[in-house]
Each structure stands twice: as structure tokens, then as C-alpha cells.
Amino acid sequence: MTTDNAGPTRLSVNQETVRQLSIPALVQGVTALGITGIGLWRAPVQEYGVEAAAKLVRDAGLTVTSLCRGGFFTAADPDDRKAALADNRTAIEEAATLGTDTLVLVSGGLPAGDRDIAAARARVADAITELAPYAGERGVRLAIEPLHPMYASDRCVISTLGQALDIAERFPAEQVGVVVDTYHIWWDDQVGALIDRAGAAGRIASFQVADWITPLPEGVLLGRGQLGDGSIDLRWYRERVDATGFDGAIEVEIFNPRLWAKEGTEALAEIADRYVRHVF
């Protein structure tokens, strides 16, 4: 009975996975299960109050493993671009206030009517060049998240771990890293070597897990699978990431209406159970 408070090892629950829970209910729920990490999103944190949320999680002894999200760097219009950079500086400050060292970046898609994806990618790299020192000075690392190629036009022109690393490696490792999210990269036949490369260079800023299930829903945004329900060998990923020397949090980030329809603490318990059975 001495392990009563030892929850699932290294598990962190991303707030959006159980969006039905308020921030206090999320903190209470994970604490009750012995889970020590949470990932937060800007909008609900802003609504609750950034300072208040920071105090709540700090007092509960929780680690904020990431803040989601900065990014959306692909606007070609100068004013839109300036606004995006300003918003990202605010996101960096919010991350610092919350005590997390990781700001996840969703880089942005193609502007309406634009077909020049190479130029959009160049604008992403330029924006990170502007923001990386600002983040580094505040103890925050920018974590470039490659999103599944099905989001390339409307959410993120960075589609592979290789692409994310090619950009991250232009900057000091303490300023810019990458997100390894199984949902987005599982199809890539190069993924093992890319994880090795990311780990060897100390670039894994965040490790996230979700499963891949079909059929994909209209819009393909809310179709992530609960751990164990789909096609991804999640344990293989955990072992491969760990083999690089990574020993940080493993964050469960699932957008799924079925999970959102459950009572929040039941959803948390299901996540913890699936995590133990399929990841750790």
C-alpha cells in the first residue's frame, strides 16, 4: 500500500483531452489519480486567469508539461504578421508565468488563395528566428510540432519530424525543440531514425500520444483515438523515445467527442488505465 499515491509513471494529461473539466476540476482529478503533469491551453487559462491558474497548479504540486499553443506564422500580410508575432510573445510570457518550459507551436497553413507552400514554410522559420531568443531569455523553449500532412493547407505547413528538426537545428537546443506526437507522425517510414536524431540532439521538447482510428470525421480535427483503439504501436514509440535518453513527461492529447461526452473523472481514469496498458 506504499504506492497508493504513485500514479501512472510520467503521465501528463493535456487539458484538451478532458475539456469538459474546469481547471480546478482538472487539477483535483489528476491529483486524485496520482498524475503529476498537465498540459494547458491558452484560451481556458486566459479565461480562468493566468496568474490564478499558475498558483493553482503550483499549490497542487503539478508540473505544467506544455502550453498550447503559439504559432500561426504564415500570414503574408505585414500587419497580420506583426500581430502574430506579438501574440506569440504574449504566449511565451504566459508559459513563463505558468512555470512551463515548453510552448507548443502550430505553425499555420497557407493563406487563403495562396499556393506557395515553400514561401509559407520560409515565413515559419523567419518567425521562429525572431522569437527564439525572446523565449530563451524567459526560460521557455519553442516546440515545433509537425502536424499530420492532412493539415498542411489549413493548419500547419510543417508536416514531418524531419522538417521540424531541419528548422529547430538552426537554433540553440535550449531555445527551440520539436514535439514528437504519435498521431501526426506514425505513418512516416523514416520516423524511427528521426526520433533518434531528435533525441540525440536533445531536441525532444514534448512527447505526446494519441491513437489513429478511422473513418476520419468531416474536417479531420476531432478524430483522434483513445490509446489502444487504433493502429499505432504506442509502446514502440515510448521505448524508442526513451532509448534516446528522454525521461520527460508523456502527454496524452486526444480530441475526441466520445471522450468529451464522458463524466470528466471517468475520462481521466480511462486515460490512466489505457496509458498503463498501451504506453508504459
Add this chain to the structure above:
Amino acid sequence: MTTDNAGPTRLSVNQETVRQLSIPALVQGVTALGITGIGLWRAPVQEYGVEAAAKLVRDAGLTVTSLCRGGFFTAADPDDRKAALADNRTAIEEAATLGTDTLVLVSGGLPAGDRDIAAARARVADAITELAPYAGERGVRLAIEPLHPMYASDRCVISTLGQALDIAERFPAEQVGVVVDTYHIWWDDQVGALIDRAGAAGRIASFQVADWITPLPEGVLLGRGQLGDGSIDLRWYRERVDATGFDGAIEVEIFNPRLWAKEGTEALAEIADRYVRHVF
């Protein structure tokens, strides 16, 4: 008026793009527009009769630029695997009867409940090893089509042009090539170099075009965009492919309910018009 019968240069219309047309109506429709190539699908050809379809297109002076499709090589069960190989031999014979030198392969996804994508990929390569000489002897080239990564679990574990080339290059170029289809590969930041590699090695067996539009529909199968409606710089692709020395047909393959709802010859005219404006 001397160019009356000169249709859109190098255009081929894939049968599935205008599935509302019977084979005779398709042949008549493309001929009226001066289009000289068509791509065929096995099921409607079998229904019409393979020999009869072959005679019809031959008498009309059309080139069959591809037959779709062989593949679905990923079954782990020995009987299922044997059946798949037998069906592919039939597909090769049908291609030879139709007078086309190209059989498009959709390699197959993961068997139900299976999470070992590396093993599924190995089974694809093994099947091609068995079939390539059989195809070569009949003047048919197997064309490995990388499908967009969103189809990796249920349709095709070959997700990039690089992966397709890695397999194709194990075989003689006259036996195995690849399909360059803009819809499936446009998101890949390595795509230009991969097209160069495919072209230099004489591996481009088929060049297909469709545009990328969002939001994707449920199931993500019928969401391809009419040329010019989406995010892909189609002319860039045509020029890049041609720069490798490729001078074959450019096949329009779009699965889109809006296009299918149009009267067939109007759909053909729209395709020819968009092709001239956005591809050639």
C-alpha cells in the same frame, strides 16, 4: 481552324473522374474534345467486357494511359495473400489486353487489429517481387502509388514518393515504376528532389493531377479538388516532372461528387478547360 482536332496537349482523363459516363460515352466524349488518352478502372471494364473495351478504345485511336488498380498486398493470412496475388496476375493480364503499359498499385493498409506497419510494408515489397517479372513479360509495368498519409491505416502503407522509389528501385525500371499524383504528395517538403530522382531513373510510370481542397469530407475519400480549386501549384508540378525528361500523359484523376453530379460531357469540358488554365 487547322487545330480543331488538337485537344489539350497530353491530357488523359481517368474514368473515375467522370464515373457518370459509360465506357462508350467516355470514349465518344473525350474523342469529341480531341483528348487522346484515358485511364481505366478494372470494375467497370470487367462489367463492359475487357476484350470489348479494348476493341472500343483501340478503334477510337485512344491510348489507355493506366489501369487502376492492382495491389492490396498487406494481408497476413496466407490464403488471403494467395488470393491477392492471383487477382493481381489477372489485373496484369487485363492491362495487357487493354494495351496499357501501366498497372497502378494501391498497396493496401493494415489488417484489422494489426499495428505492425513495418511488417505490412515488407509484405508489399515481397508481393511486388513475386509479380514484377510476370508483369514485365506481358509488357506491363507495376506503378507503385504512394497514397496520402491519411490513408496509411486503411488503404496504403506506402505514404511518400521516397518510400515508393525505395521499393521500385529494387527492380528493373521496365518492370516497376511509381505514380506521381499531386494530391497525395503535395505536402512533402522533399517532393521536388524526389520527382527529380524518379525522373532521372526513368521511374515515372504515371503522372496524375488533382487539387487539394478543405474541409475534407468524412472518410476523406471523395474530397479531391477540381484543378485550380485548391492549394496545389499544379503547373509547378508539371514543369518539374517535364524537366526530368518525362513527356507522357498527364492524367486527371479526381473523386468528387460535385463533378459526378454534372452532365458527363460538361464535366469533361470543364476538366479540359481547367487543365489548360492550371496545368499546361
